[in-house]
Every structure is written in structure tokens, then in C-alpha cells.
Amino acid sequence: MAQIAKMVAQRLALGLLTLFVVSLIIFLAVELLPGDFTQAVLGQSATPETVAAFRKELGLDQPAYLRYFHWLGDIVQLDLGRSFANQRPITELLGPRIYNTLFLAAYAAVIAVPIALTFGILAALYRNSIFDRSINVAALTAISSPEFLAAYILILIFAVELGWLPAIARVNPDTTFFERLYILLLPAVTLTLVTMAHMMRMTRAAIINLMASPYIEMARLKGLRRGRIILRHALPNALAPIINVIAINLAYLIVGVVVVEVVFTYPGLGELLVDSVSKRDMPVVQISCLVFAVTYIALNLLADILSILSNPRLRHPR
């Protein structure tokens, strides 16, 4: 047990360190801004006074390390500063958008994970069958397609031609849960198609790898039925790789959401990020990147820790 605690603590420490470095990179990004950045933001007509005032507002007159800790401290207290573009507090801007993005991601995950695992396991068990081969080709095609292809095909069919679903995912805080499910069906399906393929392929590979191990042959030679071999001998050992696959793909989902949000003009964090990048609204870009990075790192960390916890060799040390 001590060994597990130690390994988990190690991973956590490593995760924190990564977060620290990532926040540093995001902070330093502003430092690296070329000199004419204030000008670019304020426009060519800005007077030297307004430039100086702007620099002061950014805190550019203080030493960098002080400003970093200041910035970090503010973020921890959820004081995220104001947007360059419209001067609104970022906290206000971000709150509902984070919720929207998480809602969409969770929606897609709920559809994608069970289907992907089922198909992945089936494809592995019926390896080289027609079923496996067609699933494989389909998955390869899905992985290779940009998100917007699936999105526009779905829009063309279900929104424009059939008129069943909205092409634009407009939601506001008053939208009810079930309305949201309806409005977000197309974006969620788009995301599902893309992540599902990855998840399925990885699950299939993990199971195939497992089924080749000598203890599975032993189980067969003990005269067990296929069902029991899978449930009792393969699954407990497949847990670690499968958990890993899910977490990695959830992380991917959170990021993949960016393009899908733009296609459906869905007011999520990704759309905000893209919008802010084109406006060069630095504080908003920084915070959005940080939120994405934290989620991504946290999910990968979770995958790591869960696979340590599900390893029998570590759970029952000598």
C-alpha cells in the first residue's frame, strides 16, 4: 500500500509541477509579445499617454516574477481580470461558457464511451471477421476526417434538408435541460463520431494484446466458456488499459470541442478562445488556455492514477 501511495503522490507532484510550468508558459506568452502589441490593441492613433496607461494596467512596469505571482494569486482567488475587447470581467464571461462546454463534452462522452467500448471489445473478440474489418475501415475513416466534415454533412442532412434539428446551437441560461439535449444533439453526435473511433481502436488493441497472454490460454485449457474467460480473466486486467483509453479520449474531447463549437456557433469556451485569438484579446486567451490545459492535464493525471490503482501487482505488494 505504501508503494501505491508513493507512486500516486509522485504522479500528483509531477502533475502539479506540469501545471506550474504550463501556467508559467502561458504567463510568459504575454511577456514575449512584440513591442507593437499595445499599439495593435489600441490602434495606430493611440497617444503615448494611453500606451503608457495601458502598459501600467497590464502591470508591465513591474518586474516579471512579481507580476507572475500576482497573476497566479489573482487566478486562485478567481479574480481573472478584464477582457481587452469589451472590458467585461472575465469571470462573468467565462462562467456560463465553461458550463456550456462541459455540458457538450459530457453529452458526447455519455454517447461515445459505451458504444466505443462495446464495439472495441466485439471487434477484438471477433478479430479479422467481416464485422471487425468494416468497423476498422469505418474507424480509420472517422479518425482521418476533420470534425467539420462530419458536422456539415449532419447539418446538411438533418438541419437543412430534413429540418429536424437546428443547425446553430443557440442556448442561454434559461434553456431547459431537455431543450439543451435537443439543440445539442448534432454537435454531440459530431464529437461522438470523432472520439469514438479513437476510443474503439485503442480498446480493440488493448483487448487483443490481453487475449494473447498465456493466462488466457490457460483459462481456455481449463475448459472455461468464452464469456467467463472474458469476464473473469480478461476484464480485471483490461481495466487499466480501458480506463486509460477513456481518460485520454475525454481529454481529447474537451479539446476537440473547439472546432465543433465554432461550426455550430455554440457559446462555449472554445468559441470564446477562437474569437479572442482573432481579436488578440490576451487576458481572455490566457485564461481560456489555462482552463483547457488544466482540464487536459487533470484528465491525463487521473488516467495515470487509476491505472496504478487497478494494477494487481501494486495493489497486493509482496
Add this chain to the structure above:
Amino acid sequence: MNSRLHNLRKVLRTAPPTAWFGMGVIAIILLSGLFAPLVAPYGETEVVGAPGLPIGSEFLLGTDQIGRDVLTRVIFGARNTVGIAFLTTALAFTLGTVFGLLAAVLGGWTDQGLSRIVDILMAIPPLIFALLILTITGTSIFNMVVVIAVLESTRVFRLTRAVGMNVGVLDFVEVAKLRGEGLWWIIRHEILPNIAAPLAAEFGLRFCFVFLFISALSFLGLGIQPPTADWGSMVRESATLISFGLPTPLVPAAAIALLTVSVNFVVDWFLHQASGLKE
């Protein structure tokens, strides 16, 4: 030489339909990209008709939102997008393999240092990282190529280091070290020939990722900028046409998918072939 040709023919004969499909598509896209001005019916940015014309006999794939011929734009797009993606992949590959091999063969602190840097770079989602950097540096093709190449090189690094280490611990490398051979001789003669196959496959896969990455950035309006014909930005520009029931944005989107699917099919077969020969 003759026997090699014979071998190639023998291997090709085992190619599944998906691989043939892939090789065919890649060849067509490469050729039309190379000879774009000869093949394309109109000029790259020439307005030739009314906007939003549907698919028909005059304009095979219709016209876009300002009346340019879509087929022409797709053909020139093949040249621009594929060319840039190829360049980016090559750059990412050079970076990744050189550092990956150094980490694998030298080990110790070199390996530790490089691996930690790569860990950090990989801890940030690549699209987000690219967006952050492009905000600062501004969107230009050069910046985009460098950023994507660096980000993708981390994955090449990981793979090269892993396969390089697998080979590096084998006895024949130890024998060469004990003989007194230098680092580059060992990499060149003992390691590279044994990791060429996985690296070749990785190049194909990386190309797909880079290609999709660039297309996504262009689609978001942060990559290749108009009026240069590029598949990703063509989708973005003509997106509004879809609400009139026109499939125009699907054409470049499908072209992207077609190319990456094809490369994937070929790589998949290649990997299958490479692992099959080992048994």
C-alpha cells in the same frame, strides 16, 4: 536490383483494396497538385460566374460564395495545403528523430532533459498551445509551420526514442559500443536500419495529423489566409452556403478526409506488412 523489383511486385500483389484505393487517391492528388495550373480549368483566384452556383456541367463542382470555380480552388488547394503540410511534417520529423535518437543512444542526462521538455509540451493540448502562440506571433504561414512542427515533433520524439531504445539495448549495439565505435556510426549502421519501418509509418501518420491540424487552424481562420486556395479556409468561407442546401463546403472538407483516409489506409497496410514479415 531485379530481385528487389520482384519483391516489390510480390508485396504489391498482396495489397488489400483499401491500400490500392489509398495509393490511387494519393497519386491523383499529388499529380493534380504538382500540375495545378495545367489541370485547373480556371485561375486560382479568378471569379468566373455567379456566386453559389450548384454542381453542373459548366462548373463541375459549382462556384463558391464569390463566384470562383470550386474545382479549380480544390486543385490549387492540393498544391498549397498538401505542400505546406508536407514541409511541416518533414520539419517535425527531422527535429523529432534527431533528438529522439540522441536521447535513446546517449541516455542519462540528455535523455532526462529532453524527455522532461517533451513531457511538458505534450501536457498542453496542441491546438490550444498553437492558438496561444499564434495570438502572440500573429497568424502567418511561417509561424504556423514552425509552431505545428515543434508541437508534432514531440510525438515523433517519443516514438523514435522508444523504438530507438528497444534497439539500443540489444546485444549487437553493445557489441559495437565495446568495439569502440562512435555515436554516429552506431546510430547510422546499427540503429537506423532497424527502426526505418516504424519511422516510415510514423511519417505517414504524422502527416495526417499535421494536415488535419493545419486544416483546423485554417478553418478557424487562424491558418492559411485567403485568397490563397486552401481546403480548410475554403470550408470556412463557403460555410454559409450550406444553409441554402448547397454542399459546396463539403467539397474541400471531403478532399481533406479523402487524402488523410488514403494515407491512413496505406500506412495501415504497411504496418500490417512490416509486422507480418517479422513473424
Add this chain to the structure above:
Amino acid sequence: MSASANRSGNGNSRKGELLLEMKGLRIEGRAEEQWLEIVHGVDLKLHRGEVLGLIGESGAGKSTIGLAALGFARDGCRLSGGEIWFDGIDLMKASEEKRRRLRGSRIAYVAQSAAAAFNPAHRLIDQYVEAPVYHDLMSESEAAAAAKDLYERLHLPEPKTIGFRYPHQVSGGQLQRAMVAMAMAGRPDLIVFDEPTTALDVTTQIEVMAAIKDIVEQFDTAAIYVTHDLAVVAQMADRIMVMRNGDLVEEGSTRGMLAEPQAEYTRALLAVRQLQKDASAPEPDARPILRVDHVTAAYGDVEVLSDITFEVPRKRTVAVVGESGSGKSTAARVITGLLPPRAGRIIYDGNELPADYRHRSRDQLRRTQMINQMPDTALNPKHRVRDVIGRPLEFYLDYDGKERDARIRELLEQIELEPGQFIDRLTTELSGGQKQRICIARALAAEPELIICDEVTSALDQLVGEGILRLLIRLQEELGLSYMFITHDLATVRAIADEVVVMKNGRIVEAGPKDDIFTPPHDDYTDLLLSSVPEMDPDWLDRLLAERGEQLRDRGI
């Protein structure tokens, strides 16, 4: 079962009745998209309570036939022809369901590596109980009680509780016995043992062999014992079938075959461990080629060599013997400079060598060459024989062009490979023994004085390995080479050594001229090691166990 006088367990009234019969069994394996036959019509008969030894070198098809006794073929193999009758059931024609019901209840299997064959996620006793409960042979509590009883009979330590451990919490020899217990769980009529002791050290091998022999006799179970080692099978089997390349070479009772082998191949297998070189004393007044001087070495914090001192006399062979974990291979790494020692010196021909190979001169590197255990990994699969042997020639000795070519051919002749036939082959186009010969040629190309041989025969079939030993002895005589020979196999020591160093847990237990080491009195450990090596005498194990008596039972580690 000639040797067993009285049996406990469920004595079988139908003893001697035919249990398993294979008629013209053919098995095919898939290679590069086509099916090749690997077993060519083999007939096999096994009676109740009889132990049949299936012996042969790699590629003989013995394991495949063993699995066929369960009506089973691995992925990539298929039973393509003939009949397999088990107690009146044709396993070839029976439904998969019917075969499934036999496996784990009436026919059981013991795999080579217990560490891999036990599921890491479940406790030993749960894996024991699984088959008998699943096949409705007994209740879970009955099975658990039976497990503890069997663990005790197999002399496992703490038999009441050892079952509650997970596989990785138990040592290799114990795990192998636990697997024997698991195979016994359904009280099967037939057990197939597939090289059950091959992965173990000799001293551990004895325990497992004794346990298997004991339990098979107690329950009067019929068994097929698959192995490559004739001396092992001589202890276990009533009857032996010698296989080669998927064909039966010879069949007969164990005693009969050992006394009067009929086939040439069997005679060769029997003679394989008889090779013996007369030990020579060191040349008087000659300075030793190598002295390992009070060397201590460690991997991280783990000390693997503790204050080791020995010498290799010029033109002689020193065999360094020990089981896994004894530190014998680490000693080679220290000498070659791959692992600089914590303390102590490596003295070569009177001069101290730099500890790290990177600081040694090209000439210092040239004088000591190494031959590795695994010829498969010691040769770059992308290189041709010409490159492999040619490189040290040009690197150390500035050969090039025609001279280089001529020298490569000369070396190939020296290692008894036809130059014209081999010089342009890829290393992957060679057999194991040929690869090892190329490794020897590569070492010779550097014109060394000392060659370190690290388990050079252990990855090879016995006959092939013997050929390598003969070659090395001849080369030593012709070229005046000195060898340091690392091995776990005492037959190899007997074959090649002038002097012997016995190691255990990183220390030297005993050292001296070969004849002294092999003649009593021995150190305790040397004695255990020497006495554990199976001999071609069918009574050897029984005699040994009687001699060791309760001593072995108590060891039960």
C-alpha cells in the same frame, strides 16, 4: 509406472487400459499466408497411469502434440488430419463444447512459465478452485480444502495460507508447483506437462521434478511430459518418444532406450552431455591474462558483486558457474567496462584497465572480445555476414578490399561455414547455431587474446550447443586463446573448463582447478549444485531424494 510400489489416492482399477490414442496426427502452422505442416502423421498411445516423455529439440513439434492431447491448437495452428481418441471420444470430431468439458476436468495442462500462466489479478486458490467448481466436480469449500491438501503434498510452505497470495507474491519454483496443484484440481485422468522445469534453476528444478513425480504417482494420473532434456525425462517417464522436425524418430521404454538407443539421433542426444576436456594446469611462470582484483559492483543501491577476486591463466579456460542472481554475468560487464565497479581493479596482462570502456584504447578493446548468450540479438538483423565479420577487420586492423574479403573467407572456414555459401547472407537467414558461429568469427576477427563467453550455448539446442563447444575448444588449441566461460550448466563446465569459479549471491563460494571442484569434499553449495544436475540414469532422482531425505522437504523455500 514401474518404480512406484505402493500408491495412495484413488487407485484406478482400470489401470493399463488405453486412455489416449493419436492416429496419424497432422498439424499445420500458418506462415506468411500459407499453411505448412509441422507434425507429419504421428501415432501415439498412452495408457492409464502411464507417463510418456515427449522429447526433441526446438521445432520437433512436441509442444504442439502435447496441446493436441487436449484437442487444442494454438492460434495460427490447426489440427489438420488424423484422429485423437481420448477414452472413447474422438477429439478431432467432437464438438468444441464437448472438448471444453474435458479440459480442466479430465485433461489438464501445466505450462512452461507459471509466472505468465497464472492470472495476475486473482489469488492462487481462486484460480485452483475455478475449474473443479466450474465443471461441477465439487463445491467451492471442498475444492478449497483439496487445494490446501495438495499444496501440502507438493511441499509448498504454509500450505494453509499460501493460496491466498497473488501469483507475483510467490517465488518461481513455488508457483510452478502451485500450477501442478491447479492441474490436479479436477483429478484429471491425463495431465500434459509442457517443459515445466525449463525456466528454473537446477536446484529449484529438482524440487519441482520431485513434486510432479510424487503427485502423479499418488493419484495414478497418466501424463505426457514434454521436454528437450533427456536427463529430465529419464527421471519422469515410463516410456519415451523421440521427436524430430514433426516426425517420430524412436519410441521405447525409458530404461530400454537409455541402455540401447536404436536411432542415430537418439544416440547423439544421449551422448550430448558426455563431452569432457582434460583440464590443464596453468603454464608455469606465465602471467595471468586477466586478474579481477577485489571487485565490488552494484546496480544503484543493490550490491551484486562483493569483493570478487579471480584470475584467468593464459591459454586456459576459467568457467564461472552460478544460478540466476549469482552475479556471474555482472562480472563480465565489469570486466568489459560496461559497468564500472564500486571498488577493485581489472588487471589485464599486468596492467590496470580503465574502469569504463569508453576510456579504454582501441587496442585494449580489441584484445578482449565477447560472445553473447542470444545469437539472435547479438547480430544486427539488417547486416550481412560480410559486414559483421568485416567491420572489426577494418576497424581494428585496417584490412580493406581484397585482403579484407580473403580474411573474411578464412575466418568463415575457421568456424566451419562454407564461405561462398554464407558470406553474402543476411544474419536473419541463419540458424541459431550458425548465428553463434558468426559471433565467434566476429570475435576472432579482432585477433583477441581473451574471449568472454556468456552462456553461449544456453539458447541453443543441445546438439548444436555441443558443436559450438567443440569449436571453441579447437580454436583455443589452434590460436592459444584464453576463455572466461560464464554458465549455469555444469555439463558445460565439465566439457570445457580448466579452472572453475563457483558463485552465489555475488560472492565466490569456491574456486580451483576443475578436478578439485568436481571431486569431494565440496563446499555445501557446490555440493547442492553438483548433485542437482539431472543424470541420464532413470533412478537418479529417486536415489538423490533418498539421499537428501527429509533435508529437501525441509528446504521447501
